[in-house]
Structures are given as structure tokens and as C-alpha cells.
Amino acid sequence: MAKISPVGAKYIVHTVISAEGVVEKPDVVGAIFGQTEGLLGNDLELRELQRSGRIGRIEVNLETRNGRTNGGIIIPSNLDKAETAVIAAALETIQRIGPCNSKVRVEKIEDVRISKRNFVIERAKELLKELTSSVLPDSQEITEVVEHSVRMMAAIEYGPDRLTAGPAIDESEEIILVEGRADVLNLLKHGIKNAIAVNGTSIPNTIRNLGSQKVLIAFVDGDRGGDLIIKGLIDSGVELDYVIKAPDGKEVEEITKKEIHKALRSRVTIEQVKMDFAQAMENSNHHYERPHVLRPEISQEKPMENLQEKPSTDDKRFVKRPEPVKPVQTDETRKFKSLLDDLVGTRGAFILDEKLDILGKVPTSELGGTIRDLKNAYAVVFDGYIDRTLVLGAERSNLKYLVAMDSRVRPGDTRIKILTGKSF
Numbered sequence: 001m002a003k004i005s006p007v008g009a010k011y012i013v014h015t016v017i018s019a020e021g022v023v024e025k026p027d028v029v030g031a032i033f034g035q036t037e038g039l040l041g042n043d044l045e046l047r048e049l050q051r052s053g054r055i056g057r058i059e060v061n062l063e064t065r066n067g068r069t070n071g072g073i074i075i076p077s078n079l080d081k082a083e084t085a086v087i088a089a090a091l092e093t094i095q096r097i098g099p100c101n102s103k104v105r106v107e108k109i110e111d112v113r114i115s116k117r118n119f120v121i122e123r124a125k126e127l128l129k130e131l132t133s134s135v136l137p138d139s140q141e142i143t144e145v146v147e148h149s150v151r152m153m154a155a156i157e158y159g160p161d162r163l164t165a166g167p168a169i170d171e172s173e174e175i176i177l178v179e180g181r182a183d184v185l186n187l188l189k190h191g192i193k194n195a196i197a198v199n200g201t202s203i204p205n206t207i208r209n210l211g212s213q214k215v216l217i218a219f220v221d222g223d224r225g226g227d228l229i230i231k232g233l234i235d236s237g238v239e240l241d242y243v244i245k246a247p248d249g250k251e252v253e254e255i256t257k258k259e260i261h262k263a264l265r266s267r268v269t270i271e272q273v274k275m276d277f278a279q280a281m282e283n284s285n286h287h288y289e290r291p292h293v294l295r296p297e298i299s300q301e302k303p304m305e306n307l308q309e310k311p312s313t314d315d316k317r318f319v320k321r322p323e324p325v326k327p328v329q330t331d332e333t334r335k336f337k338s339l340l341d342d343l344v345g346t347r348g349a350f351i352l353d354e355k356l357d358i359l360g361k362v363p364t365s366e367l368g369g370t371i372r373d374l375k376n377a378y379a380v381v382f383d384g385y386i387d388r389t390l391v392l393g394a395e396r397s398n399l400k401y402l403v404a405m406d407s408r409v410r411p412g413d414t415r416i417k418i419l420t421g422k423s424f
Helices: 025-036 046-051 081-091 112-154 181-189 205-211 224-235 257-265 270-288 304-308 331-342 364-373 388-396
Strands: 011-019 059-065 068-077 100-111 156-158 163-165 174-178 195-197 215-220 240-245 348-352 358-363 379-382 401-403 417-419
Touching: 011 081, 025 046, 025 059, 025 068, 025 081, 068 081, 068 100, 081 100, 100 112, 163 181, 174 181, 181 195, 195 205, 205 215, 215 224, 224 240, 224 270, 240 257, 240 270, 331 379, 331 401, 348 364, 358 364, 364 379, 364 388, 388 401
Parallel strands: 174 195, 174 215, 215 240, 379 401, 401 417
Antiparallel strands: 011 068, 011 100, 059 068, 156 163, 163 195, 348 358, 348 379
């Protein structure tokens, strides 16, 4: 007799049985074959189907308790869906097992292929996770090691001062001067092979010699140290032609390829840099210059108490400076200032009523339309600047206050009360 296991079948019929007495496994199997015989015709005869291997071995699991027997029947099937369903339905016609009344109910028909498919999916997830966590980092690490080795091989030592440089120094008409070895390697990483390291503010003779033969471009960090390098190059007599600065606060060794090429396109001439340095020095000297103040001549013959007298306003040597007027802080303005401080950097806006309670919050991008639709609002506080369009909308909505970081509308040009960060 041909037999198939549940694993090799396409479908598995799960059935539960309940018998009003004690029955054995042979009784159940006999009832299945006996009571379904001739019920479905010759094509679906269970004995013939099992003999041909289209129905597998019937497994019966029983448990007897308190004089009653309960259990389950498992029938593997290689029939199609419809034939398997017919066989399963035929099992529910069994009314007696052995000498006992019984009831058979089909619980479910399991598609084994779906179970296998789910297993394949879950296992594939596990394998992919292992592949991602173990294989890819190793590959990335290998790539980084190889790239680093190539960069290290490409860097050379140039001139009698043995300065770190790219391999294209001799053949390039333009030479990029950078601060250190790490800067050269970063430029090499992004395909720039005509860079050479200055190695500090003490300028080597190799750099001076290059200046007399080639176009020199200083590429420095975007901080005060970069300015010192430029000044050192200028003061040492190096014939610089152009200057490039990295983005503010960044060093050449850490900037990206896009930032490097953007910086190279924005280079400035050394003449412009010298003018900027001179202007900065002039502004610095002017800023710290002690202002000249005319003082009245004090006669030694006058008593000391006369020095406490206020000078006459007719004396043209004295200029009376108006005392700054401090804005009067009220509960209302304090509230506005607190809300404005909370909005810094959020690009948001608070809508307030007359009690200064927040009615809602909207992004500043939607503020124009929101103001036009306001009915009972009292004030708007937002992170941005006040323009004419907002003022017109506020006037139509009968707002009383517009509070913002800055304003492009003078307070006298509108009936709306305008407050900015400088007002507090």
C-alpha cells in the first residue's frame, strides 16, 4: 500500500472526534473506511485513494477521560482542493465509532504549501539579517582599507624639506598649499593630486621655490588658524596668487567632495585678501582709538566745590547727550516677550485673544492666510519679520498687535501696534 507523510502532502485535513464511550484507534479507522464506503463513488473511495497514494496514512490521537473519548484525526491529501474538501465533508457523516455514538467535525484544511512558503519567508528574513550584519560590514571595511592604502601610496614626500604632497606637483601649473598631511590625504581621496602641505606657520624654502615657478593657491581652514596661515605666507614673502577658505568652522581634512569643489570655484585673488586684511586692521584701530573729549580748563584758584557745578549750556565745548529711554515693561509686553523667546528657531506663530490666552499655533508659512481669516484675535506673535502684506491682513482682521523678531514696516505707517525683539 502506498503511503505519504503529512510533510509530502499538499493538504492536511484536521478533524476532531467525540465519542460517548471508550473507543480505540482501530475502531476509528474502521468507522472512517466503513461508513464512507460507497458514499462518494469509485473515484473518491478512501481505500482506493490510499492504495494509489493520493490519501496518506490516517493518524488518530485519542484521550479517554470520565468514560468519554476525545481526540483528533489527521488525513494527508494529494488531491486537489475540491476533492479534499469533499473527503473532509464526508468524514462528518460518521455517527458511530465502535459501539458508541460519536460526533466528527472538520476543524480546518491546511495548505501545506502555504506553511512552507511562510517558513521560506521567515528563514529568508533571518538569512538576510545575518548577511547584512556580518557580510556587508566586512566588505565595507575591506573597501576602506584598500582606499586608504591607495591614498597612502599616492602621497609622496616632495623637496628637500620632505613635505607631504600629491603625485602631480611637478606636472601641474597650479599648486594648492594646505596646512598638514591630513589635508593632502583628504584632497587625494577626492581626486585632487596637486596639493602640498605647508606644515605650520613656518614656511619651508620648498614652498618659496614653488612660488617662483607655479601658480600658488592657499587652501586653509575656515577658522582663525586659517587666517594665521595666510598672514604667515604673505609675511614670509611667498608669491601667493589665490586664496581659498573652507566653510566656516570646518577644516580642509574633514570637508566633503562637494564642499571642496565649491570652495575651489570661489577662490579670491591675493590682492583682494590683502585689502581685506588692511581694512580689518583699520577698522580695529578705529574701534579702539580713544575718543578725543574737550575738557574745560580748570583754574587752580577756584575752590574745589566749584568743580561740582554743572557747566553752562552756552559753552559750545560741551555736548549734552540725551539719556536713552528705556521701554516701560508691562504685563502685556512681558507676555509677548516670553512667547517670542519660546518661538525662536521654530518658524511658528501664536494667535492670542484679549486675555493673552493662546488660541492656536500655525507655521509662519501659513500665517498670511490665517490672519485674513481671523475674527476675534487680539495679537499674533511669530518667529519671522513683519512685512506690508501681513500688516494689511492684520488691519482687515482688526488685530491690535503684531509681534515678531523684526519688522520691515515702520510703526507709524499703520494703526497696528508693531513690536519686535528690539522693543523689549
